[in-house]
Amino acid sequence: xxxxxxxxxxxxxxxxxxxxxxxxxxxxxxxxxxxxxxxxxxxxxxxxxxxxxxxxxxxxxxxxxxxxxxxxxxxxxxxxxxxxxxxxxxxxxxxxxxxxxxxxxxxxxxxxxxxxxxxxxxxxxxxxxxxxxxxxxxxxxxxxxxxxxxxxxxxxxxxxxxxxxxxxxxxxxxxxxxxxxxxxxxxxxxxxxxxxxxxxxxxxxxxxxxxxxxxxxxxxxxxxxxxxxxxxxxxxxxxxxxxxxxxxxxxxxxxxxxxxxxxxxxxx
Numbered sequence: 247x248x249x250x251x252x253x254x255x256x257x258x259x260x261x262x263x264x265x266x267x268x269x270x271x272x273x274x275x276x277x278x279x280x281x282x283x284x285x286x287x288x289x290x291x292x293x294x295x296x297x298x299x300x301x302x303x304x305x306x307x308x309x310x311x312x313x314x315x316x317x318x319x320x321x322x323x324x325x326x327x328x329x330x331x332x333x334x335x336x337x338x339x340x341x342x343x344x345x346x347x348x349x350x351x352x353x354x355x356x357x358x359x360x361x362x363x364x365x366x367x368x369x370x371x372x373x374x375x376x377x378x379x380x381x382x383x384x385x386x387x388x389x390x391x392x393x394x395x396x397x398x399x400x401x402x403x404x405x406x407x408x409x410x411x412x413x414x415x416x417x418x419x420x421x422x423x424x425x426x427x428x429x430x431x432x433x434x435x436x437x438x439x440x441x442x443x444x445x446x447x448x449x450x451x452x453x454x455x456x457x458x459x460x461x462x463x464x465x466x467x468x469x470x471x472x473x474x475x476x477x478x479x480x481x482x483x484x485x486x487x488x489x490x491x492x493x494x495x496x497x498x499x500x501x502x503x504x505x506x507x508x509x510x511x512x513x514x
């Protein structure tokens with residue numbers, strides 16, 4: 247059984263929901279990455295999404311765009327991201343790790359070569375924002391061979407027919423984008439989120455994670471009432487930006503200060 251599937255099954259048995267933080271690999275320095283990932287786990291993360299920096303992250307707002315710029319300027323490459331995961335796995339063999347990014351760097355690396363290297367590093371899932379189901383057939387096979395879940399985005403504007411097509415391809419969990427726009431761009435309408443999540447449950451048995459717009463413990467708790475996972479990104483990446491000139495332990499503390507209240511409120 248995959249780490250992702252096991253994680254969600256364990257949470258369901260205990261009546262809890264997954265807390266899924268996102269940070270950009272190599273921001274503000276690749277040397278900080280494992281310390282920050284460890285801090286996320288210590289603060290209650292069940293799954294970690296790691297952004298692979300790209301020069302044109304089209305689905306992301308200014309906060310994550312700037313994180314990608316800092317990471318690339320610090321010398322973070324796809325190979326370096328995989329090395330970060332491998333280093334994290336030296337101490338942590340149970341927390342699922344999902345890589346999130348865009349097609350261009352992976353296509354350049356080679357889908358099969360990347361899938362093989364990701365498996366070796368200890369990656370559990372991959373979310374490629376601009377990989378459409380129509381273009382995914384060969385790519386899906388690469389990841390399935392290595393038992394890596396391919397996770398897809400669904401949005402408020404996704405039609406029911408298309409949502410069904412995407413869910414039929416997806417494994418691990420599906421990522422519902424709760425707002426129209428880029429990351430960090432809008433206020434969350436929890437009632438609308440619940441309506442869309444309920445409609446998705448009619449077409450998939452996969453866990454549903456909700457991201458974009460989760461900014462504090464209150465919104466995390468509200469979303470956790472209807473979703474299987476709460477995905478938190480921009481608020482954490484912004485904390486890294488605000489503290490980027492501090493030591494990595496200080497930044498780790500800043501991330502814990504954000505995530506722990508979310509964990510506690512979701513479990514209350």
